Amino acid sequence: MVIELIVVGKTVGAWLESGIREYTGRLEHYTRFIQTVIPELKNARNLREEQIKATEGELILDKLSPGDHVVLLDENGQLPGGSVAFADRLQSLMNRGTRKLVFVIGGAYGFSASVYARADEKLSLSPMTFSHQMVRLIFAEQLYRAFTILRGEPYHHR
Template identity: 55%
Template sequence: MKTTLLLVGKTDNKLYAEGIEDYVARTNHYTPFCLKVIPELKNTKSLNEKQQKEKEGELILKNIDDKSYVVLLDEHGKEFRSVEFAAWLGNKQQTIRQLTFVIGGPYGFSQAVYERANEKMSLSKMTLSHQMVRLLFTEQVYRACTIIKNEHYHHE
């Protein structure tokens, strides 16, 4: 299974970016995993929140393959414990060929993106910065791969 993490805007924080790159590289030892960054919108001061979500949504949808199973990282999504997420991911590895996780912009997703999604997932009930979510999520994907392989990275 090929897994893509689709991001709106680059990761600005150097420490987060280094951590993300490290976890992506580690995960690739287990399964093909890549980041795809959509450039941030320019001149957003003239756009209201809804307009910005619509424009970002168009870019997101253009960057998702028609055959991909799409999971939005969204505050209203399902929460998993790490071992539950590993079981979920292991099941997806057996049943689908392409998986795309999407982290949207600061205002979330447009209605069109919600309609395209197959699922929504949340990392926490707490509000986290979009930059931090990237690092935490890539670590959880790596952790899930080690759990699936019964390696010693994760402890219960």
């Protein structure tokens, strides 16, 4: 299975970039992992929130293929019930023969209606709110943790 993480805008902060590189590098031992960055919109200050979401939404949808299983990382999504439950969900998708699993982290204003309509699932990492920049690192670590759980490796202490 190929896992892709689509993010809107470049990661700001060397410490975040370093952490993300650390965990995405570790992921390569378990799966083919791709991170796709959709550039931030130029002149976004001159656009309304809905215009930004709509334009970002078009750019996100352009990156998706019909067979992709799309999961939005969204504050209103379903809580996975913990790291083990998240790992179990990944295993279930692999068992179903999912070829490409795409996780999407939107921009500061979230997703357009068209992106919500295309999504197969919405996932929340926590009832707490994190910046979309922080979510990148937190998610990369949780994805790595899930694979170590599935392999019975000692990274996750049960």
